[in-house]
Amino acid sequence: MNDKLEELKTRLGEIADLTNAAAILSWDQQTYMPPGATEARAAQLTTLRKLAHERLVADEVGRLLDELASDTADLDRDSYEASLVRVTRRVRDRQVKLPTDLVARMSRAQALGRHAWEKARAASDFSIFLPHLEELVDLARETAEALGYEERMYDALLDRFEPEMKTSQVEALFAELKAGLVPLVQAIAERQDAVDDSFLTGEFDVDRQWELGLEIVKKLGYDLNHGRQDRTAHPFTISFTPADVRITTRLYPDQLKPALFATIHEAGHALYEQGIGRALDRTPLSDSASLAVHESQSRMWE
Template sequence: MSALADLKEVLFEVSDLHQAAELLGWDQETYMPAGGVADRANQLGTLSRIAHERFVAAKTGRLLEAAQSEVAGLADDSDDARLVRVTRRDWDQETRLPSDLVVAMAREGAISRPVWQEARAKGDWSLFAPRMRITVELAQRVAEAIGTTGRAYDALIDLNEPGLDTAQVEHLFSQLRDRIVPLLRRVQEHSDRVDVSVLNREVEPQTQLNFSTRVVERLGYDFERGRQDLSAHPFCTSFGIGDVRITTRVKPSLREGCLFSSIHESGHAMYEQGISPALARTPLAMGTSPGVHESQSRLWENLVGRGRAFWQHFYPELQAAFNGALNEVGEEEFYRACNAVRPSYVRVDADELTYNLHVMLRFEIEKELLEGQLSVEEVPEAWAVQVKEYLGLEPPSGSEGPLQDIHWTQPMLGGFIGYALGNVIGAQLMECVRMRLPRLDAQIAAGDFAPLLGWLRENVYLHGRKFTPQELVQRVTGRAIEAGPWIRYVECKFGDLYELN
C-alpha cells in the first residue's frame, strides 16, 4: 500500500474514535441519567486521549511526510492533496498539545456541564466561577502550547477559523457594530410599527414539534440519516454522513417555540449530510469551520425561514396545524411578528438584527479573560456594561447573563466568533445564490427548496473541510469574507419592515 493509503487507515480509526465520543456527548445531552456524569467524564477523557495519541504518533508523522511527496503532482483542489494539507495543519497543531491537556479538556468539560446547569437554574455565577477559571486556564494552556507570533487569542481563532486572526475579526466586528447600533436605535424609535403580540399565543408543544419536523423534512433534512430529539440547548451532531442528528427545545408560547431552532439545526445537519461520501472518516468529513457551518444554519433559519416567500408557502399549513390558534391572523402580520426587533438578554432568543451584538459582547469578554485583563469574578459586571452599551438594556438576571450559554463549559475559547461570521458568510453566499437562481423567491413560495439545497450542496457542502473559510468564500463568491452583503441585507429588510427608508 502507498503511504497515503496507510495514512488514511490511521485517519479512519481516529475519526471513529472522535465520532464515538460525539455519540457519548449526544447521549449526555439527551438521555443520560444525572448519575452518569463521573463515568461519562472518564469515558470521554479516555477516548480523547487514545484518538490524540494515535493521531500525533511518530508513525503518523512519517506517513504524512511520505504522503506529501505522493500527492505533490496532484491538482491543488483534489481530495487527496487537500486531505494531506489539512491533516498536516491539524497534526502540527495537535502535536503541540500534550496528552494530559487533551484528556483534561474532555474530562473537565463533562464535569462542568451539570455545574453550569445548576448555576443557571439558580442564577448564581459564583457557583460556576470555579469551573470557568478552569476553562480559562485550559484555554491559556492551549494557546501557549500552539504558540503565536501575535496575540494569544490568535491561536484559538486559528483552531476554529483557519486563516483568520484577532485583528481581522476586530475589524470585521467594528464594521458591523458601526452600522448595527445606529440602525437599532432608529428601529427602536419606531418599534410600534410591528406588533409581536401574536407570538404570545400558546400552542401545545407536541403540535409545534410535529409541524417543525414536517418543515425541516421538506427543506431537505433526511430523516433516514438523522433524527430530532429534545435537549436543554439545541444542537446538531454528526456520527458520520449517514447519521447526523439534531435537537431542539420547545415551550408553549410561540415566542419560544421550536420551529426556528429546528430549522437552524437542520441547516447544520443538511451541510453534514451533503458532504461527499468520498471524504468519509477523514478530517475533511466535516464543515469548513464553525463560522461556515453557522452560515448554513443562519441562512436556512433567517434568509429562508424568516422570509416572505417561505411564509407564502407554509403559513396556510401552519394555521391548519395549529388548530385555529392563528385563524384570524394574516400572513403579513405573522411574517412581521417573526422578524420584529426586540433587544433581549438571551442570545438564542435574539432577533436577527441584534444577534451579532451578543457575539461581539462575548468576544470582548473572552479576549480580556485570556489576556488577563478581566478576572472570572468580574465577568457579570463586564457583561452588564456591554449589554447596556450594545443593546441598551439594564443589567440582566443571573440566568440571562453569562450563564445563559453552555459553551463555556467546554475548556476552549474562541468559538463564539463563528456565530457572527455565520451571519456574514451566509448573506454573502445568498447574494451569490440570487444571481445564480433568479427565480429563488418564486421557487420557495411554491415549496420547492431543491434548487437552493442543490446549489449549496454543489458549491459548499460537497467540499467538507477541503478549504479554509477564506478559500471557500473566495472560490464561491469571488471575494474574501466581507461585512457588506449582510449590512445591505439588514438595512434593506429592517428599513422596509419599520418604514425607515
C-alpha cells in the same frame, strides 16, 4: 503511493471513529444521560479523546504524511490525495503541540463543566458553574500557550474555528459591521410596535410545536433517515459522519419562536453536515470548512 495512502486512511478512519464515538457520548450526555452518570461519562470521554489524540500525533502518521507530501507534490492541489495530506497535516501539526495530558484534562473539565452548567442554569445560580468556568479558561490559556501565537493569545484558539484568521482581522470586521448594525438596530427599536407580533405568544401545545418544526425542516431538506431531533437545555447540532447528523431543540408552552427557530437554525447546520461528500467519510476532509461557513448555513435558513 497507494499503499501509504491506504495505511493513512486506515489510521485516520480509526481516529475518526474514536472522535465520532466521543461525539455520540457527548450527544447522550446532553439529551438522555441520567445525572448520576456524570463522573463515569467524563472518564469515558477523556479516554476516547486521549486515544484519538495519541493515535493522530503518533510518529508513524507523521512519517506517512511526510512521504505522501512528496508523492502528491505534483498533483492538483484540490485532488483528493493532495487535499487529504495537506488538511491532515494542518490538523496534526496543531495537535502535536498539545500534550496528551492537556487534551485529557480539557476533555474531563468540559464533561464536568457541562453538567455544572446545566445545574447552574436550572437553579439560576452562576456560582455553581463559576469554578468550572475558571478551570476551563485556565485550560484554554494553557492550550493557547502550547499552540503558540505571534500577535494575540486568542489567535491560537481562533485558528480552530477560522483557519489562519487573526483576532485583529475579526475586530476590523466587527467594527465595520457595528457601524452599519448599531443604527439599524436603533431604527428597528424605535418602531418596535410597527408590526403586530402578538400571535407569537400565547398557548402552544409543545407536541404540535415539535411536529411543526420537524415538518418545516423536512421541507427544507433535512434527512431524517440520517438524522433526528431531541430535546436539550441549549439547542445544538452534532454530526457522527454525514450518515448521522442530529439536531436538538427546546420547547416553551407559551412561546412559538424559540423552538421553531432553534429547529430551523440547527437544521441549517445539519443540512451543511449532511451535504458533505461521503467519499470523505472518516477523514479530516469530512470536517466543516470553518465555524463562519457553518453558521452562515444555519443563519440563512433561520
